[in-house]
Amino acid sequence: MTEIFGVPTAAFxxxxxxxxxxxxxxxxLSLGLAVIFGMLNIVNFAHGALYMVGAFFAWMLLNYAGVNYWFALLLAPIGVGAIGALIEMTMLRRLQQLDHLYGLLLTFGLALVFEGAFREFYGSSGQPYELPEIFRGVFDLGFMYLPKYRAWxxxxxxxxxxxxxxxxxxxKLGAYLRAGTENPNMVRAFGINVPLMVTLTYAFGVGLAGLAGVMAAPIYQVSPLMGSNIIIVVFAVxxxxxxxxxxxxxxTGLALGLIEGLTKVFYAELSSTVVFIIMVIVLMIRPAGLFGREK
Structure with a gap:
């Protein structure tokens, strides 16, 4: 049996x-957060809860309406995006001129509301989501077996x-988005509806979270706690x-996932904290982050 750094190749x-x-x-998930913060300057603490809502939308579509994974992959992110648009238009827009802390507290409260509502109806235990037939089985790569769904x-x-x-x-669309954040009056001069652009940007950001929830459903059990379990790591990312x-x-998201996986091989006890250790080290050396801009 071949080994890598003293570990069996298949296990490694x-x-x-x-x-x-x-x-x-x-x-x-961190991409959605970065889009929302970078374009709108909103620290969206409800991101993990909306990831969970996306997973539950997929589960409910399958179990209550018989809608399969492929349609859920389209419908659930649209549903989560619609919820996000409603949140932006009715709540976050009112806080636009206030300190960012108000938006953070609002979205944190919304996360608790979403999580509490789903726990009330479905409890804390996870619900299984059936893996699509096409993704059952593995690819034999010779040195390991790769599950088809994880490759997808x-x-x-x-x-x-x-x-x-x-x-x-x-x-050009991205240029308008960036300009709308820095100078909305100039963008309005081009005939662009800035409030609508802001709403759609927030809806897209949380829609990414909903899409991630759908893709996570067959791997992890669909649970009201799945968002709170991942969002702290994502904020660290x-x-x-x-x-x-x-x-x-x-x-950073891809790299830290790999580092976390390798840590489980060599020192499993550290795997749950290695991301935060890296965060502390990075902030000590470069407070704006590895790719952030120093002010």
Whole structure:
């Protein structure tokens, strides 16, 4: 049996793949947070709860309406995005001229409301979500068996993250979004509805969280606590990458997922805290984060 650093190859690569899957979810969720903060200057603490809502939407569509995974992959993010648009128009817009702390406290309160509502109806135990037939089984790579669904999650996550980065950083739409944050009056002069643009940006950011929830449903049990279990790590990812940095969130999310997976191989006791240790070290050396801009 071949080994890598004294660890059986299959075990080493298995943990590496598990870390990459976790990193894919970190990347998508931190990307949504970075879009919302970078474009709107809102620290969206409800992000984890809306990730959970996306997973529950997929579960309810399957169990109550017989809607399969593929339609849920489209409908659940739209539903979560609609909730986000409603939150922005009715609540966050009223706090626009106030300190960012008010938005953070509001979204934190909303997260508690969402989590409490789903716990009331479904309890704290997880609900299983059936894996789509096409993704059952594994790829035999010779040195390890790669579950088909986890390979799909990694592919979709990387594609979606790179596509979002390209749209925001390299297209005219992205230029309008960035300009609307820094100088909304100038953007209005071009005939663009800035409030609508803000609403759609927030809806897109939380829609990414809803999409991540749908993709997570077959891997992790659908539970009211799944959002609160991941959101603290995701905020650490955003801080390490740099608040508001799109590319920083993507690269840092994937990298920290891999580091977390490798830590489980060599020193499992440290795996739950390694992300926060890295965050402390990064903030000591570069307070704005690895890809953030120093003010």
């Amino acid at each position: 690569m298995g943990q590496l793949m598990l870390g990459l899957v976790n990193g894919s979810f970190y990347a998508i 999650v990694v592919f979709v996550s990387i594609f979606l993250c790179l596509f979002t980065w390209y749209v925001i950083e390299k297209t 955003v801080v390490i990458g740099g608040m508001g940095s799109i590319l920083g969130s993507i690269l």
